Amino acid sequence: MTIDRREFIKRSGMGLAGAFVMPDLSKTLSPTVSPDCMGTLYDASQCIGCRNCEIACKSNHTSDDASPAGIQEDQQDLELSAETWSLIKLYQDKENRSIYSFVKVQCMHCIDPACVSACPVGALQKTENGPVTYDEKICIGCRYCMAACPFEIPKYEWEKVFPRIMKCDFCVDRQNAGGEPACTEACISGALTFSKRSDLLVEANNRIQNDPGNYIDHVYGEHEVGGTSNLYISKVPFEKLGLPTLNSSSLPSLTWPWMRAVPGVAIVMASLMTFLYWLTGRKTKIAMEEVHDDSGE
Amino acid sequence: MTTLVNKKNPPDFGTGTLILGFFSLLGLILVVYRWIIGLGATTGLTDGRGWGLWISFDVLCGIALAAGAFVVAGTVYILHLKQFYPILRPTVLTGFLGYALAAFAIAVDLGFPYRIWHMLIYWNVHSPLFEVGWCVMIYATVLALELSPLVFERFNMKTPLKLIRSITIPLVILGIVLSTMHQSSLGTLFVLMPHRVHPLWYSSILPVLFLISAIAAGLAMVVVESTLSSFGLKHKLETRLIGKIAGVIPYVLGVYLVLKVGDMIISKDFAYAFSEGNLSVLFWAEMLINIILPMILFSLPSVRRKPMQMFSAALLVIAGLLLNRFNISLFAFSAGAYAPTWLELFVTIGMVAIGAFVFTVASHYLPVFEHGHISQPAEKPAGIKVLKELEPAISTANIPSTSIE
Numbered sequence: 001m002t003i004d005r006r007e008f009i010k011r012s013g014m015g016l017a018g019a020f021v022m023p024d025l026s027k028t029l030s031p032t033v034s035p036d037c038m039g040t041l042y043d044a045s046q047c048i049g050c051r052n053c054e055i056a057c058k059s060n061h062t063s064d065d066a067s068p069a070g071i072q073e074d075q076q077d078l079e080l081s082a083e084t085w086s087l088i089k090l091y092q093d094k095e096n097r098s099i100y101s102f103v104k105v106q107c108m109h110c111i112d113p114a115c116v117s118a119c120p121v122g123a124l125q126k127t128e129n130g131p132v133t134y135d136e137k138i139c140i141g142c143r144y145c146m147a148a149c150p151f152e153i154p155k156y157e158w159e160k161v162f163p164r165i166m167k168c169d170f171c172v173d174r175q176n177a178g179g180e181p182a183c184t185e186a187c188i189s190g191a192l193t194f195s196k197r198s199d200l201l202v203e204a205n206n207r208i209q210n211d212p213g214n215y216i217d218h219v220y221g222e223h224e225v226g227g228t229s230n231l232y233i234s235k236v237p238f239e240k241l242g243l244p245t246l247n248s249s250s251l252p253s254l255t256w257p258w259m260r261a262v263p264g265v266a267i268v269m270a271s272l273m274t275f276l277y278w279l280t281g282r283k284t285k286i287a288m289e290e291v292h293d294d295s296g297e
Numbered sequence: 298m299t300t301l302v303n304k305k306n307p308p309d310f311g312t313g314t315l316i317l318g319f320f321s322l323l324g325l326i327l328v329v330y331r332w333i334i335g336l337g338a339t340t341g342l343t344d345g346r347g348w349g350l351w352i353s354f355d356v357l358c359g360i361a362l363a364a365g366a367f368v369v370a371g372t373v374y375i376l377h378l379k380q381f382y383p384i385l386r387p388t389v390l391t392g393f394l395g396y397a398l399a400a401f402a403i404a405v406d407l408g409f410p411y412r413i414w415h416m417l418i419y420w421n422v423h424s425p426l427f428e429v430g431w432c433v434m435i436y437a438t439v440l441a442l443e444l445s446p447l448v449f450e451r452f453n454m455k456t457p458l459k460l461i462r463s464i465t466i467p468l469v470i471l472g473i474v475l476s477t478m479h480q481s482s483l484g485t486l487f488v489l490m491p492h493r494v495h496p497l498w499y500s501s502i503l504p505v506l507f508l509i510s511a512i513a514a515g516l517a518m519v520v521v522e523s524t525l526s527s528f529g530l531k532h533k534l535e536t537r538l539i540g541k542i543a544g545v546i547p548y549v550l551g552v553y554l555v556l557k558v559g560d561m562i563i564s565k566d567f568a569y570a571f572s573e574g575n576l577s578v579l580f581w582a583e584m585l586i587n588i589i590l591p592m593i594l595f596s597l598p599s600v601r602r603k604p605m606q607m608f609s610a611a612l613l614v615i616a617g618l619l620l621n622r623f624n625i626s627l628f629a630f631s632a633g634a635y636a637p638t639w640l641e642l643f644v645t646i647g648m649v650a651i652g653a654f655v656f657t658v659a660s661h662y663l664p665v666f667e668h669g670h671i672s673q674p675a676e677k678p679a680g681i682k683v684l685k686e687l688e689p690a691i692s693t694a695n696i697p698s699t700s701i702e
Contacts, residue, residue, distance in 0.1 A: 117424060140415050156408070163337070244492060
């Protein structure tokens with residue numbers, strides 16, 4: 001076993017390279033949608049901007065129901081916040097002000113949510129029948145969920161000393177009690193429908209087919225980031241409504257191959273280092289013996 | 298970064314140490330203030346941007362720059378290249394301070410700092426941050442154990458010294474494993490966010506890029522530190538030794554460059570190379586000034602013979618690491634407008650000052666550099682004589698073959 005240093009470095013370098021067991025990036029977790037998964041369909045073409053849903057939402061999760069009624073001039077500028085979990089926004093074309101649309105924003109309740117995979121302590125959970133829930137007793141406040149969410153949904157109680165993450169919980173309590181979310185119950189125009197997601201997809205496609213002039217041929221949320229519980233159809237392109245253009249692979253499917261590879265990488269690295277230690281130790285010993293021989297002892 | 302200015306007169310802690318002490322104290326006071334008042338009132342963070350300076354610098358850069366510790370420990374103990382022993386202790390000390398401060402910074406940044414231990418009992422193996430958290434906790438402990446002989450030697454505690462020496466090799470291997478895991482997982486953190494990180498920086502192989510760039514920067518830190526401490530401690534700068542470390546850097550940067558360019562070709566992201574205004578400028582600055590230039594400089598034997606030239610080239614590599622992490626997590630990270638408040642800034646300055654202060658005090662009272670005085674011609678092959686006269690790394694027990702005679 002006499003290898004010179006250069007060759008040894010070369011070999012160990014190759015070993016190191018081999019240690020990066022490349023995760024199979026092509027394999028993605030195919031999020032399995034439970035057939036019982038509930039969802040909502042928001043039909044922007046039917047929304048009249050009454051904001052009953054918004055008020056119902058607020059009065060459901062807070063004690064004070066002081067929500068402004070009617071549309072304000074700066075409607076486009078309002079954003080979701082720790083207090084406001086659901087919001088009707090107004091899109092208006094800059095040149096032709098007769099082209100406009102309302103859009104409801106709230107947590108999309110993704111089928112494979114980035115926030116749930118990001119949360120280091122599992123305070124965010126995806127429940128089987130749809131809602132993405134938050135456990136404020138577990139949260140450590142790292143805010144990775146806020147960065148991870150492609151829809152910018154989780155908000156923070158910045159003014160508090162111990163702030164919680166705040167977002168729409170799909171009225172999980174009402175749903176568990178057999179009811180429907182406050183917002184869909186409050187909708188008077190038929191723009192919001194609460195049902196099984198699979199049924200809503202059929203309904204959405206029917207509406208598009210029956211009135212192709214009034215809808216873009218796309219159900220937003222069917223495939224975006226692996227699919228969302230809340231679906232949108234609209235006449236105005238979704239990106240104009242502020243809904244981000246996203247591809248169909250779920251975000252956790254990007255990181256999971258890496259995370260899954262971690263134990264393997266750890267074992268390979270540990271074995272490799274032990275082997276290198278043994279190998280170089282042996283080499284040093286042999287070198288010493290050679291020195292012995294040379295000195296003629 | 299950590300080894301500073303004031304080391305010029307370590308025996309009687311000069312003005313530099315006082316200044317460091319002042320900024321350390323100021324930082325600590327501001328941290329307490331932030332814990333009492335809350336994040337909203339003290340930072341520039343908003344709903345649109347939940348991560349700021351503390352995550353970008355203290356956590357991402359701090360951990361990456363501390364990577365020198367596992368590389369040098371591996372070189373000395375696993376590859377048995379004992380001639381690097383003189384730089385081991387200062388590097389491991391810097392590494393430990395880097396990790397301890399990163400963990401501290403996380404506690405400053407968390408909304409519920411007192412729940413930091415939740416990661417121990419609430420697991421989410423899908424989360425890169427979960428893995429980073431665990432690795433940082435364990436690795437900081439490993440580094441503390443690797444450093445503990447300093448204290449044991451200082452106070453002549455034989456039994457614990459024996460004990461720690463007997464587990465040195467497993468500790469070093471554990472340190473290498475943990476570092477591989479979390480240095481890369483810091484990259485995985487951003488793999489989850491293709492919608493945020495600009496395509497010039499986003500890549501599905503970010504974990505590998507993070508690990509390699511951390512190794513390069515860690516080695517550059519070793520060069521910088523060795524140079525700085527040679528001023529302060531008046532021991533002869535082992536230029537040849539540092540030159541050898543520096544000689545490895547072009548290879549590491551080369552691997553990084555090949556992977557980065559290859560990835561950009563495959564993902565066709567070069568389309569953004571000139572179209573993104575300031576971001577394109579940042580991208581080219583990083584690639585040309587902080588990767589290709591130091592690669593060339595460190596490849597030149599003439600540079601590797603001159604301490605100050607190596608020092609400058611190493612600073613380029615470190616600046617590149619800082620720029621890269623800031624680009625990924627701040628400048629090219631699509632989120633709301635953000636500017637750090639003066640409090641955030643002084644907490645970060647305080648963290649750096651604490652690291653430098655502790656390093657200075659530790660190297661004064663503990664045998665951080667003592668072993669470095671053993672002069673050892675680096676070009677001499679590690680024959681029996683050298684091995685015998687050199688107090689073997691932390692451990693004699695682990696190299697029985699050298700002690701038999």
